[in-house]
Amino acid sequence: MNNTNPPTYRSAAAAGIASPRLQKSLHGLQDRFGKGAMEIWATMDDREMRHRVKDSRMNTFAHLDIILAELAKNVRARGGQVHFAATAQEAIDYTLAVAKKNKVKRVVKGKSMTSAEINIDPALEGASIEVVETDLGEYIIQLAGDKPSHIIAPCIHLDRNQIGELFAEKLGIDYSNDPPTLTMAARSALREKMLGAEMGLTGCNLACAETGQISLVSNEGNIRMATTMPPVLVALMGMERVVATLDEHREALHLLTRGAALQKLSTYVSFLGGPANADDPDGPKEFHLVIIDNGRSKILADPEFREVLACIRCGACLNICPVYGKIGGHAYNSPYCGPIGAVVTPLLDGINKHADLCKGETLCGACKDICTVEIDLPRMLAALRHKLAYGSDRWNTRQHNPIEAYVYSLWKLLVSNSFLYRLSLRLGWLLQRPFVKKNKMISKMAGLADGWTADRDLPPLAGRTFTDLWKRKYAVGRPSASKAQKKGGS
Amino acid sequence: MDSQNAFLRNIRQSLGLSPDEERPKRLFPALFAKTDTTLILQGIKNRTAEQQDELVELLKTNARALSITTHIVRTYEEAAAVIIHLVRTKSPEFTPTKHIIHHDHPDLAALQLWKRFDREGEGVTVHTTFSPDRQLREKTIASFIGITAPDIGVADSATLVQFTATGCPRSTSLVPSIHIAFLKKENLVADLREAYALLRERARLDSYVFITGPSKTADIEAQMVHGAHGPREVHLLLFCLSVVAETPNEAPIPLVPLKEE
């Protein structure tokens, strides 16, 4: 989230819409995974499960202090080390200290959005540590010097030809655009990296307080590699990614893999607590769990937004959102894109800074329907807009667009006073004249209003209002309902 | 611990509680209340032979959909024959020579694999993950087939639950190109609910993994490719002393007699 000069929401969205390749991929993705998840929810035997998991997530948050203390206690009992980091910087400092202490030269990463959120890579690289993404999609993004554009499918915006060219250039292989060939090339390259790394750095899908374990989900096996072969493991965990009991874990996992990829289970679900035994030939000798706040407690404190912490990052809402489905992930300018990104990014990184995100979404409600844990994202998008409209001390948000606010207060005045309203219509009718073209449409308005006609023509204000017409037609007397119908029908 | 105290204080504050008043777990018994799994565990134990066979069929169907090859074997000899066949017909991916490695597990020891590759010029090296062998890491990396005996099989999702234990390290089912899993029918359960009930009995385990099929990715244009980082093939040897419902193996494999030393 610390981009120096990111493209604006508008320009990145326009670029996304203009890319036929991206449009094709997004369409394919939404057609399969969006529809697929809705189908699973509609046909699930246990219709209450999503509701239950949501409730249990919310109950966890209401007792988060107790549950995190229990998690930390149980991880420590297994010999693991737990560090609580209030800020991104604290998490970075701790991880860096672990790496330095162990003379780490290479870190292999399992796909972790939290690591992107805290922007840890530059800090590691600044300490001359090689950082290698191991998820195939993330690896491609890293080689390309690009940014992920989907929570689960990071390189959805790149096609096989581009990836073929990238691999030919960066891995020195013959050009191929065959996905199996490209995957095998990455497999060989990354195997070397993973077997020779001194530290694995992962996220955490769900920690279980009762058992003192974290669990990590992957299809590729990269996360298993990163948690098995290097002697040091650091797992970064947002403080909300915890369940109290194994029972709750099972249900959350059940939903996660279905929402994310329509799978009963991902290929691998690893459960880890603490370091390996001294005699084990593999497994980490040091296990560090870093529990990160970085703005989450502020969300926790606000009942209006607490619900968003229930998110298990399955990505399902991206697979149905009509806005994401057109503009793609880059416009969101955050590791968290799509509807969830439009809510969580402003909350974590500044509502004013990311003002376009909540305004860009349509509030159509599709993300709420699909959300694996029934989060009401549209409600929170509207709440964010409210903060932008009126400002909020709690969220340190200033009124986003004072002119807009002024225009709307004027509008309020006009529509609540019939004399002023009619007067302004009359005035508008006169003022619009120079703008009405031959086809009787307005194709360009002036000043602040020109955005309205950027992509479409508007019909001009009518010379006579509906009320005028009505009065003229029925000047004699009010028609009965049947008469009016007859007239309308003739 | 200081970082923890400040962190949890802040959480209490965010929850509108008094930040300095720690809330002890015992005052909230419902939070960690365990659901009663007695019935589930009894159900697993009292499953009839027919019910078990149904699970076998379910597992086979689900496994096929996930590109897991299931071989039903009735004896250790049959199991060994399947493994020998795979070792002979498959090629190593990363090394010129054939090394295989298996967990130090009684069921796998019973296969006596170290005696089985004595054909002229065959040159198959069989390793066992004895603890503490200091060279195990290198041996595992050199092996193209890893053989384990998972502790639980889940029919509904075709999942193998592999516990980490002394002599049964994590990398055997991960680093070699082909994973062969030997699962006894009696370790088969219906679904994850049953598997979790068993896992709770083993709460002290530090590490285990659910394995559902071979490693895969769909990161390039959503095309599924097997073998992203983990094994690109998974073979399941399902050890059933009695099989009521007869469905033939996909490719029947002849027995290989064990040579006398």
Ligand code: SF4
């Ligand atoms: S908001 Fe819901 S659907 Fe979207 S990623 Fe989070 S859990 Fe999944």
